[in-house]
Amino acid sequence: MSSFLRSYLTVVWFGLAAVAIAGLLLWVASIVRPNRPNREKMLTYESGVDPVGHGWSQSQVRYYIFALLFVVFDVEAVFIFPWATQLERYGMFGLVEMGVFVFILLLGLIYAWRKGVLRWV
């Protein structure tokens, strides 16, 4: 197996270790802890007041525009990273190319800003 794949295998072991540690501690806790459920205790906690209506109430999702902008800029970052490692080799050509790319995205941000969607209302 190549060392590249072995590195990813190590990541898998780390993930399993996290789950194993959490599982082990929760298992120990399940032996030690008491378990006396009652109706009042199992009620949803809303600062001592009996909950009204359903917990999954409708709430206004204010940031779907933010989520869209996030996707745009995150994809931008994916393109910037490989470019950043090779900047010395690309020289002026790479600089101008990336300048144009970032400028177009920046225009998008300025447009969103001017439109007033960057306000959390």
Next chain:
Amino acid sequence: MSALLAEVPYWGQSLLRVLGGIVAVLLPAGTIVYIFLFKMMSFMQSRLGPMEAGPYGSMQLFAEVGKWLQKEDIVPERADARIFKMAPVIVLLSTFLLVAVVPFGPDAWFTDFETGIFYALAVSSISVLGILIAGWSSANKYSLLGGLRAAGQLIAYELPMVLAVVGVVIQAETMNLQKIVVAQNSGSMFGIDTFGHPYVISQFIGFVIFMIAIQAELTQAPFDMPIAESELVSGYMTEYSGFRFLIFFIGEFATAGVFAMIASVLFLGGWGVPFSWFGWTSIDSIDNWMNVVGPLIMFTKMMLLVFIIMWIRFSYPRLREDQLQRFAWKGLIPVALLNIAVTSILKVVF
């Protein structure tokens, strides 16, 4: 492959790495909680903090874990039980995946990805999933609001963090964390190589943006709108009790430690000392004792950065939700883009 472990079979290496990873997650978390959360916060508020368990309360952590083990594990009737139980584990999982990429010495590393920092930024956002499903599955209005706020905040501050890292990548010309450490310690500033070239000096704006962004990613005080105790009764953690709550808690402070380690790798030179001190020329000529001293240097730098994070946490009042979003989108992101532009122009011109 590291020379030290060459004779150990693969399963042995993996076992050592996993044990090292567990230490690298839990030891900083425990130290941070005791020194900063118990002691420093108390001193800043003119009280002594825990004093009973052990000398100066140093055994308090073990007492706490013993206490949490005995707490009843309450799953609310209306909650989506299976996902509810899973959420804290996902937060801890994100921390473990994150620590896998941090180098601690010339041979003391867990994984050696060419795209190390990219991987770190990717797995650090897994914890958002854990927080979001914790908020959703609790079936509690406060939790839901807290979870949604957390998601909005974490995606807003992820961008300045990513963009601040680009400046470092431009300077180091690599995404491999080990090579970034070497580049800083073997570099020179204005022809003087006594101090190496830690990027905190040439990328100071990037460093400040990165620290602000990790403060927000960790939902520490000026940015703790998602868990605002006084209005949301701890947000997405409201319904959690007993050991599941403690896993969230460990995850929070372990992530603080790991983020501080990544920040010290990117900006403070990580495990290394300037190579000119001992006449090293490349990573292969480094003496073996650096594998022991390296983690200690790393730990010191991590504590220094976490100290700054905690200091700000205990000193500043909470930002309102709209101020918080405005700060990220209208303040940090344009400055981070400007930082990339200036860095790349300087890099090409000189």
